[in-house]
Amino acid sequence: MRFAPSPTGLTHLGSARTALYNFLIAQQTGGSFILRIEDTDQKRYDPNAEADLTNSLKWLGLDWDEGPGVAGPHAPYHQSQRMGIYRQHAEDLVSAGKAFYCFCTPQQLEQDRKQQQERKEQPHYAGRCRELPLAEARARVAAGETHVIRFKAPKEGSITVVDRLRGEITVENRNIDDRVLLKSDGHALYHLAAMVDDHLMGITHVFRGEEWLPSLPLHAHIYEAFGWPQPEWVHLSVFLKPSGKGKMSKRDTEQMRLSGQSIFVKDLAAMGYLPEAVLNWIALMGWSYDDRTEFFALADLVEKFDIDKLNPSPSAIDFKKLDHFNGLHIRALSVEDLATRLLPYFAAAGYQVSVEQLLPIVPLIQTRMTTLDEAPELAGFFFKEEVSAQADTLIGQGLDVAQSAAAMRRAIEIIQGLAEFNTASLEEPMRAAAEELGLKAGQFFGMLRNAVTAQQVSPPLFESMELVGRETVLTRLRAAVEKLES
RNA sequence: GCCCCCAUCGUCUAGAGGCCUAGGACGUGGCCCUUUCAAGGCUAAAACCGGGGUUCGAAUCCCCGUGGGGGCACCA
Numbered sequence: 001m002r003f004a005p006s007p008t009g010l011t012h013l014g015s016a017r018t019a020l021y022n023f024l025i026a027q028q029t030g031g032s033f034i035l036r037i038e039d040t041d042q043k044r045y046d047p048n049a050e051a052d053l054t055n056s057l058k059w060l061g062l063d064w065d066e067g068p069g070v071a072g073p074h075a076p077y078h079q080s081q082r083m084g085i086y087r088q089h090a091e092d093l094v095s096a097g098k099a100f101y102c103f104c105t106p107q108q109l110e111q112d113r114k115q116q117q118e119r120k121e122q123p124h125y126a127g128r129c130r131e132l133p134l135a136e137a138r139a140r141v142a143a144g145e146t147h148v149i150r151f152k153a154p155k156e157g158s159i160t161v162v163d164r165l166r167g168e169i170t171v172e173n174r175n176i177d178d179r180v181l182l183k184s185d186g187h188a189l190y191h192l193a194a195m196v197d198d199h200l201m202g203i204t205h206v207f208r209g210e211e212w213l214p215s216l217p218l219h220a221h222i223y224e225a226f227g228w229p230q231p232e233w234v235h236l237s238v239f240l241k242p243s244g245k246g247k248m249s250k251r252d253t254e255q256m257r258l259s260g261q262s263i264f265v266k267d268l269a270a271m272g273y274l275p276e277a278v279l280n281w282i283a284l285m286g287w288s289y290d291d292r293t294e295f296f297a298l299a300d301l302v303e304k305f306d307i308d309k310l311n312p313s314p315s316a317i318d319f320k321k322l323d324h325f326n327g328l329h330i331r332a333l334s335v336e337d338l339a340t341r342l343l344p345y346f347a348a349a350g351y352q353v354s355v356e357q358l359l360p361i362v363p364l365i366q367t368r369m370t371t372l373d374e375a376p377e378l379a380g381f382f383f384k385e386e387v388s389a390q391a392d393t394l395i396g397q398g399l400d401v402a403q404s405a406a407a408m409r410r411a412i413e414i415i416q417g418l419a420e421f422n423t424a425s426l427e428e429p430m431r432a433a434a435e436e437l438g439l440k441a442g443q444f445f446g447m448l449r450n451a452v453t454a455q456q457v458s459p460p461l462f463e464s465m466e467l468v469g470r471e472t473v474l475t476r477l478r479a480a481v482e483k484l485e486s
Numbered sequence: 487g488c489c490c491c492c493a494u495c496g497u498c499u500a501g502a503g504g505c506c507u508a509g510g511a512c513g514u515g516g517c518c519c520u521u522u523c524a525a526g527g528c529u530a531a532a533a534c535c536g537g538g539g540u541u542c543g544a545a546u547c548c549c550c551g552u553g554g555g556g557g558c559a560c561c562a
Binding site for chain 1: 489492498499501512523555559
């Protein structure tokens with residue numbers, strides 16, 4: 001199995017899913033998962049993209065058995081370092097009469113295309129150099145003339161290729177173009193490089209995006225020309241925009257980032273999503289296990305993934321569902337694990353806290369988060385020296401200032417009089433106080449919550465008070481009384 | 487324009503001729519629980535693109551139409 005991205009931009013969900021499926025099959029079959037970098041196009045090469053790619057895969061937990069940084073029998077893993085191999089294979093094809101040298105200039109080709117379009121034909125290679133005698137062509141090459149090597153696609157008949165998800169796909173050979181295999185700069189094109197590498201690296205299953213489907217017949221012909229057995233072809237459906245209308249464009253992704261969402265793995269990590277959740281989410285976009293199971297850890301996926309349950313139709317990206325999975329996976333984490341993962345988010349929000357400090361707090365917020373970055377907002381009041389509640393939030397629902405201040409004073413009295421200060425000891429006397437004051441629990445507890453946490457929304461009151469500590473609670477309540485009376 | 491693929495609730499999907507009164511999940515509404523917010527439990531609304539075949543019987547098979555998507559580079 002292999003995952004062979006081209007480093008031209010940030011790693012996105014589509015790539016991540018392809019990588020995941022490759023990884024799963026490799027794990028399942030005991031095969032190796034090879035990471036190969038398709039960097040044959042130096043015009044589009046982005047030096048940051050490769051680092052982003054390896055970071056993204058590592059974050060997701062999809063470690064490769066061979067590839068950059070992990071030596072193996074099929075090295076090198078950058079196509080730019082395999083130029084000699086491609087040249088050799090292209091020349092072999094020429095010698096076998098399955099490919100030819102082409103000396104057409106880009107301008108000529110451009111003009112051909114234009115004329116074809118005017119005649120309402122499908123743009124294709126006009127065939128000028130296709131039948132050039134080999135000796136003559138070789139002489140021109142030897143003389144240093146600029147050239148490319150093109151595949152000599154059959155013109156008669158048709159070809160039938162099997163895609164694992166779609167069955168037999170038959171295409172008339174006249175619709176298959178004489179595509180360039182080797183550029184004039186000596187670099188191979190995908191059509192050559194990927195086929196050669198997949199064969200040489202012993203790839204049994206080719207998982208790739210549906211956008212490759214139109215060139216599948218060409219690729220099958222290339223395999224045939226070399227006399228190689230076909231791999232298992234699996235073309236995954238594309239991901240559509242959340243609206244379901246069309247593939248994500250560059251503009252869409254930018255706009256999405258502006259509105260706080262993203263299809264880039266790197267962004268998802270920063271936004272507080274768990275790799276487990278992202279994996280679970282994308283695994284189910286185009287694949288399902290049965291009619292009800294939806295929660296999967298990576299190990300479950302390895303065990304249960306099945307190519308035959310893949311769905312060939314395109315799917316729209318649904319971030320709501322990601323939120324749901326994230327919540328599920330957050331709740332599935334142990335307290336220690338979650339506390340550890342929360343650390344960087346507290347640090348980013350300006351709180352210097354330790355795992356030990358977080359341990360008692362985590363159970364209080366674990367069911368209240370959909371993303372990890374919400375934690376500091378939810379639990380920040382535990383770590384602040386002082387909190388400052390809005391004066392109007394200190395007034396109980398339906399009460400006036402004097403009543404509120406009185407209620408607050410009563411709470412202070414009770415807390416001072418408690419032999420022990422904890423959740424259990426607070427509950428009863430506080431409820432009694434509410435009744436005695438003629439207040440509903442919600443009225444009384446609501447104002448106290450605001451006084452202690454300065455938040456309208458917080459973990460349960462008494463648990464929070466216990467963790468904040470008696471002295472700090474009293475200080476905050478007194479401050480609230482003062483604020484009410486001024 | 488040409489080529490290819492796809493088609494079940496708004497979305498992700500189950501469904502491989504009778505188990506379908508079409509199931510699950512997200513989201514949405516309601517109820518319960520409840521000191522806020524969540525989580526959790528219960529519940530409701532919500533789909534087989536259309537037309538022709540084949541068959542005793544079709545969401546499932548075939549054809550046509552329509553719609554959607556992808557591709558037509560010395561990019562991947």
